[in-house]
Amino acid sequence: MRILYIVTLYVSICLNFTNAESSSMEKIKADLKRDLDLESSRLESVFDRKLNELKESIDARLEILETGVNLKLTSIQENVLTEVRQDSTRNNGSGQGFLDTMKNEMDKHATVVRNAISSEKQYLRDNIKRLHSMIRKTEETVEENIRAAREEQIKIEESRDTGPSEVPAAHLMGSTYDRMEYPGMQLFPIVHWISQEAFAFTRKVQYRFGRIVISEEGLYYVYSQLSFLEVFDNPRNIETGSLPLSHYIYRYNFIYPRGGEESMIQSSITKCWGQNQAFGEYTSYLGAVFHLRQGDELFVKVSNLTLIVREPKLNYFGLFKVN
Incomplete structure (x- = not known):
């Protein structure tokens, strides 16, 4: 907190x-x-x-x-x-x-x-x-x-x-666009963020198709929050053994091994709901300091796009340079 x-x-x-x-x-x-x-x-x-x-x-x-x-x-x-x-x-x-x-x-x-x-x-x-x-x-x-x-x-x-005002920084807010999951994928990138409206902004970094592109090498605090909401059609028959929800921050750069894409930080939460609940909700927050290079592309992945709450202020992704 x-x-x-x-x-x-x-x-x-x-x-x-x-x-x-x-x-x-x-x-x-x-x-x-x-x-x-x-x-x-x-x-x-x-x-x-x-x-x-x-x-x-x-x-x-x-x-x-x-x-x-x-x-x-x-x-x-x-x-x-x-x-x-x-x-x-x-x-x-x-x-x-x-x-x-x-x-x-x-x-x-x-x-x-x-x-x-x-x-x-x-x-x-x-x-x-x-x-x-x-x-x-x-x-x-x-x-x-x-x-x-x-x-x-x-x-x-x-x-x-x-x-x-001149420190490289960005704060992206969750978009209300429809999110589609593709068969065969275990993690889904979030490709739509609000970058220039309300409280969202980008400064001395680039925003491109859901990714923040680094322009200056240095130490950055990177963070992301996602809020999930699951509504049960039949509260009496809740599945207690369903898969956990996973939340990741990735980076991509062709200079890195394994295709240039690697996970930086992640969070996994196992769903455990009580009986007779009409819905379940929780929030995942990630944040840490990383050394980033020029050209690094940062983006967010999640295991289930359809459960993300469609409220921009509850979902965000950003960073700022700390040195």
Whole structure:
């Protein structure tokens, strides 16, 4: 029962993984897009704030420079007026002293203004360098985020390639087709299975005329379950000595001896019914790990096809790679 539970759980995981994987990929892509959008908005906000700070700083410095120039011009004007008065007194109204004084004052304060302008230019150059440095760091941050997002996507793709959805596996369900037994045969192969409907699937193996064909060599867990039902026409005359029901898993490959066909695992149950029963039923389960080669063809045989219950979920045949 524990093996049956593990097999059923694995098959359920394989069946549901595709949808879960798809929704997981969409969620991860949406999360990455949201993170990049948030990062872009944050960087845009930082750029705007830094540019506004730089503009305000430049405006303030220009205002200070303008105020300083005005103060210097006022000072020059006052000094010139003072010198003119003094010169007029010394030279009895001659204007040469006035011109010399004005030239000296203008040269002196022009030097002060040139120094102030040079200082402001250097300040602006320094701020532009800082802004360029910030832009480079921001570009590096964006590139790092994009690279991390791409690496994450590659990891997702790699995990998807090596995840359960890509492990060679198959789960076939019982078909409701009429089953015919041929005279002279002791074991009858089941040649009809449901392979692509309901819970049935094949992945990285082939299904061909009731057989699972192996594409990759390795260790596989192989399993099969069959349910039988026998209805008695006359419950009072039940045959207690009838032949047992046998359930086999075979494999075929031309490289094997005795025609290439050999039994891998089997189960036999002797029918033993009580008196006055209207029907008898039981289930046979097979499961084991085998080393399979590329090209091996696995199939199920049974000693009595007509007693198999026509319910797909009660009869199944499958495998999955375990290494």
